[in-house]
Amino acid sequence: MIRISRTGSQLFWSVPGIVEHDEFSGRVEINRKLLPQTSERIIYGRDMGLEHLAPAIRGLPSGSSVLVAVGESSSKSPQVRRIMKMLQLIEGSGGPDIHLLEVQGRADHGIIRAGIDTAVKFDAGIVLAIGGGTTLDVGKAVAGLAFQDGGTDVAAFQLKTKAVDPERALPWIAVPTTSGTGSESSNNAVVELGEEKLSIRPIPPPSMIIADPSLTDSLPFCPTVVSSVDALAQALEILTSARASRQVQAVALAAVCNLAEGLNALRRPAMSRTSTDSARAQETHGAKGALRPDEIDAGTRNLLCWGSLLMGLAFAHAHLGLPHALVHHCIRFGLSHGNMVGILLAPGLAVQARVDTETARRLHVVQKMLLALEQGDILELQIEDEDEESRKSGLQGHVPQGHVPDELIDWLRNLIDQLFTAADLPTSLRSAGLTRRDLDWIAASELRGGASLGIPNRPATCSELLEVLERAFQECDRAT
Incomplete structure (x- = not known):
């Protein structure tokens, strides 16, 4: 069992024994036997x-x-x-x-x-x-x-x-x-x-x-949201990768913890502004609930920066899933990479979980983690692959075929819809101006490009890609 715990004075989530941070020097110590594809020297710290x-x-x-x-x-x-x-x-x-x-x-x-x-x-x-x-x-x-x-x-x-x-x-x-x-x-x-x-x-x-989180302090609300949602998407998709060892999964889970807390901290004031004074907020800030850069507190930026760093360390040792497999042509449709990834994230993970049992099991671990996030300083989650005996007996969190972690998918959908609405960004492929003919074109193109999913990994089918795109097309502007 791998322990994911809050560490340091800022109580960020980390993985003792795999990734550890020395607050005094700023150095991030990595277990390179477990994460070999890593920079020789990593520094994290505000104003360092x-x-x-x-x-x-x-x-x-x-x-x-x-x-x-x-x-x-x-x-x-x-x-x-x-x-x-x-x-x-x-x-x-x-x-x-x-x-x-x-x-x-x-x-x-x-x-x-x-x-x-x-x-x-x-x-x-x-x-x-x-x-x-x-x-x-x-x-x-x-x-x-x-x-x-x-x-x-x-x-x-x-x-x-x-x-x-x-x-x-x-x-x-x-x-x-x-x-x-x-x-x-x-x-x-x-x-x-x-x-x-x-x-x-x-x-x-x-x-x-x-x-250095201070280097993000001048970043406006919209790119802060888009980049952080992209980081969350990658952390979650890493967990669906057949290449991700249980240690890599643990680092990705810690990244999800930090990014989820940081994005929730962005969402609360933005949605409050959107709901209470939408017209004045849009006139002042250029979007329905956008915060000025100086209204995003340093603690939130620190949290997002640390979560993004952990995600990158895990990403170097795994592949991504369907949401990122379907965004290679975002330029063609006038969408930023992060905006399109965010629109596709909940639909993509839902389809992956529906068609692959091990993916569903791993995402149920994330769902359990998010529910427990505020209940203690230490999370102990067993993320090892189950052996055949435990699969047959239903032990250790066995998930039936097609059992989608609905609470996780709903949480993601609501979080991203609310943040994108506050940033005045499209929340669906339809609101971004795409047509169903565009969906067919994307699916055919990405199928030729080798989109894949599953544990073990296999090529995605055209119907699976179209299901993701159709869900992302229909899920329109619920947060408004």
Whole structure:
């Protein structure tokens, strides 16, 4: 049995013996025998970014070059400006040369080629990526491709006609400014290819991750919601992965605990504002219940940042499920990745649980966990795979075929509907403007792309994909 418990002065959920945090130093200690695909050094802590990043950059060899990929919107925040000022001071005092690559909201071939050209021209020795998931993906792709043979042929690496040699990848440092994508830990860079998004992999994990919640303080309500819902979706989908060991499942469960508490903390004031003064809130904040960045308290941002970090650690050791399998074409329909994932999350998990017994059992564990969340400081949940004898006898939480965890699905549906409504985002595929013809097109496309589900894993059927999409199409605006 693996123990998931509250730890530290902030009582965040963690997994003793697998992932532990030293509040004084900021270091996150990982059991690398259980989680081998992990960054060499991970720092978590409010206002600890500069403290740990500065010596890492100063310690680079004299005369070396650093390619800094920074998000255009992130670069405007006071916290990121301080990092950029620090880099300038280090460069001016004889440290490594700094070369900037500004990422303007898209991970497309143009920006990646520009980064590769800069890295090659100045013989960059490391890539520093500062921003949200898109910027981290750009920085990671540049690090992975810059010194590959034919690295500027980005499409070839997406379509697998060329393979990434991890030994030729540049080291990179990840400094996320959102709490959501897990890109700082995963081995793939998600890059646009026309109206589709395809991954480049395998890219080695970063040499260092700095997860400083203060870097998210300027993030507006809408992207805070979208990125955090995406993180919750990934944590839950990891639990449906045949690749996820019981230790990885435990880390994902701890991530769900933190993210659920953080998202509930976002939901309460947003829904109160929506229900009591919708017109004035929309006039003041631009959405029905959106909070200003300074109205999201530091404790909530700390919680979301820690939960997202745990999710990323688990994500590096598992696959995702149907909600993420159906979003490769979100650009085509004018939806952000996180918005479309959120719309698909409850329908996708419901279908996965209905058709796969082991998936249903694992999601029933999550349902039990959420019900117990406020009842004690320690959760003890048996998440080992059941042996054949226990399956036959009905012991250890056996779940009958097709038994969907309805309370979990309803909780997810209500949470996401309310948050997306407060952020003035679509809550269904129909309200996002899709048609049933679009659903058929998505299902056919993702079927060709290899969408899969189940434990053990198997290809999804067209009818299963259409069922998810139809549910997401019909579930329209209940929170309004």
